[in-house]
Amino acid sequence: MTEQTTVQSQTALPEDDEISLIDLAIALGEEKATILMVTGLFTAVAVALALQMPNIYSAKTVMVPPQQQQSGAASALASLGGLAGLAGSAAGIKSPDEMYVAFIKSEGLQNAVIEKLSLQERYKAKSVTDARAALGGAVRITPDKKSGLITIEADDQDPAFAAQLANAHVDELRVLMGRLAVTDAQQRRMFYEQQIKKVQSELAEAEQSFRKAKAQSGMQVTAVLAETGVRASAELRGQIAAREVQMSAMSRFATAQNPDVQRLGSELSALRAQLAKLEQGSGVAEATLPLQQQAVKSYRDVKVQEAMLEVLIKQYELARVDEAKEGPLLQQLDVATAPERKAKPKRAIIVLAAAFGGLFLGVLLAFIRRAMRKAAESDQGSSQIALLQKAWSFKR
Incomplete structure (x- = not known):
């Protein structure tokens, strides 16, 4: 009897596995309406939201930052007179790409762009700080370590305004650098300007x-x-x-x-x-x-x-x-123009992602409903469901 029971239990194992797969298929079949309903609901909502999303256009401009002319500075040092050491002390100062990116992201330059393009009204910002935050989300600045180029990308619903926004950053950067001494020659020229003004004033007094x-x-x-x-x-x-x-x-x-x-x-x-x-x-x-x-x-x-x-x-x-x-301070390799195609939203990707999410949730819900029905058919399952309801109830 023992051997016969053991053989029967061993032969029953594959049957249990087969029954489990059949139960899985049955559960999906019985709850196909639920699966289709959840998937369709998610897809319909995604389609509705995607159609309501405005088209965003991305305009791009690429600029070449100033390059230091070390050889020219060295030749000038050889020609200097009594203040040659001063010019030499400024030599070797370089301007990495990160410095120009920091210039573009500075509050002063952003405020100038906001005022020039009236971005506070366009973004419906209550303050200049909010407008700067909105501007930071609409503009991306990417330096290329290998080539030394800096890319500015601006997003907006209007393609022409997106190009205007990208080019405005380059224009305001030119204005900013006109006030600052960035390169080696600019630093020396600005120093001599200050000293000449000082000496001219002292000469007039003398x-x-x-x-x-x-x-x-x-x-x-x-x-x-x-x-x-x-x-x-x-x-x-x-x-x-x-x-x-x-x-x-x-x-x-x-x-x-x-x-x-x-x-x-x-x-x-x-x-x-x-x-x-x-x-x-x-x-x-x-x-x-x-x-x-x-x-x-x-x-x-x-x-x-x-x-x-x-x-x-x-x-x-x-x-x-x-x-x-040293040549021009800034050069635009590619001037931003109005893009012909939208950059986002990717409506097809949004709808597909929502459909797959709804399908997954529908299958999960089908298994839960199938398990609850099977549990309700047995006495032990009914008691467990009652305990589950009591455990999650706020009434004591």
Whole structure:
């Protein structure tokens, strides 16, 4: 009897597996209406939503960021005079693609684009901050590490406006870079511009002071200075002032232990010692009256500022030449145009994804309904269903 029972149980196993597969097919067949209804409902909803979604067009522009001309900067350094170390301290500064991406994403540039295209009204934003957030979601900026190109893609329901939005970022970036010193030559040119303005202001003050002192003293200062050698003192003061400007600029990039800084310090000390020796030996302070001393000092200050201005103007012109060699700041490889085809939504993909999701949910629901019916047909299943309902009930 035992062996016969064992054989019967072994032969029943494949039958149970076969019955399970048959039950699966039966469950799907019995609940086919549920499956079709859920799948159709999901598909219909997806179709309705997809048709209501507006078409979004994506316009793209590709730009070439400025390239540093290191060879041009090096040739300019060889031509510089007393401030050569200053120009050299700025050499080697490069502008990676990330810097230009950061410029485009800056609040100042985004605010300019928002104001130019009236994006706050277009996006129905309550504040500029909300408009910037909407703009960030509509614009994608992608730098290419290999080629160095930067791609700007803008999305909008209007294809013409999408192209306008992409090109506006490039235009505002040009405006921004016109105010900033980005390249090596721009940095040197801007520094010399600031120094020239400063020296011109000091020269005007010195000339005014000289005219006043000359009128009070009533002497021919030029002849006196030619005889006493103060003209040489003025030239020395001009050299000292030039090196002081150079030292001030280099202090932003180098420490006191830098060899160039130490060399400049030694040159300044030697020139100051030479100036002190020359002025002490000239006899001007002993041979003239106080008013004449003031006139001599004022004339000397004018000559110092003139020498400084001459040195700075020469180097400013060299920086402008080097800046011209660098070419345009920004170049658009591909100007954004109105796209002919929409970029999104992908309606077919949305409907297919919803159909597959509804089919999966319908099959799952069919199995659950089949299991609940089978459980309700047996006493044990009925009690388990009652316990399940009690467990999930909020009434105690």
